[in-house]
Amino acid sequence: MKRKTIIGVIGSASCSSSIADIGYIVGKEIARRGAILICGGLGGIMEGACKGVQEENGTAIGILPGDDKEDANPYVDIPLTTGMGEARNIIIVRSSDAIIAIAGKYGTLSELAFALRFDVPIVGIATWNIDIPILKAKNPRQAVNMAFEAIKKAKGTF
Helix, strand or coil: CCCCCEEEEEECCCCCHHHHHHHHHHHHHHHHCCCEEEECCCCCHHHHHHHHHHHCCCCEEEEECCCCHHHCCCCCCEEEECCCHHHHHHHHHHHCCEEEEECCCHHHHHHHHHHHHCCCCEEEECCCCCCCCCEECCCHHHHHHHHHHHHHHHHCCC
16 A cells, blocks of 8 residues: 655644635645645644645644643644654654645744755745745645655655
């Protein structure tokens, strides 16, 4: 059996509704492509993405910073508690075939650094504007397409 692609979505736990809507559309596109979503499992970008996944009957995994599964947003299918705080960010990145960063603050920045360290392809929408190799997407559909293309290229199946 072929393993499913896992796309990580990273971004702030609190954000404007317009930014959360970007996460929602990204989540829908991930599920439509048959991939699994992995994220931090909380609110904001993560909740938007998980909601989009659920509406397309996909699977959302939440890697939670604390010890309580009930902290997960209501759209997470598989809540995994870590008790690790933000150190759980490395689990999200290492489990992802590609990362889509949407806006975000310092937690997102740490995930970007881990992705760079471990050669995980990164696609960004309205995220950190720093001099690192992030593929810049203009909209959610383009971000998901770019993530899948980056995975193909990284695996040499282009």
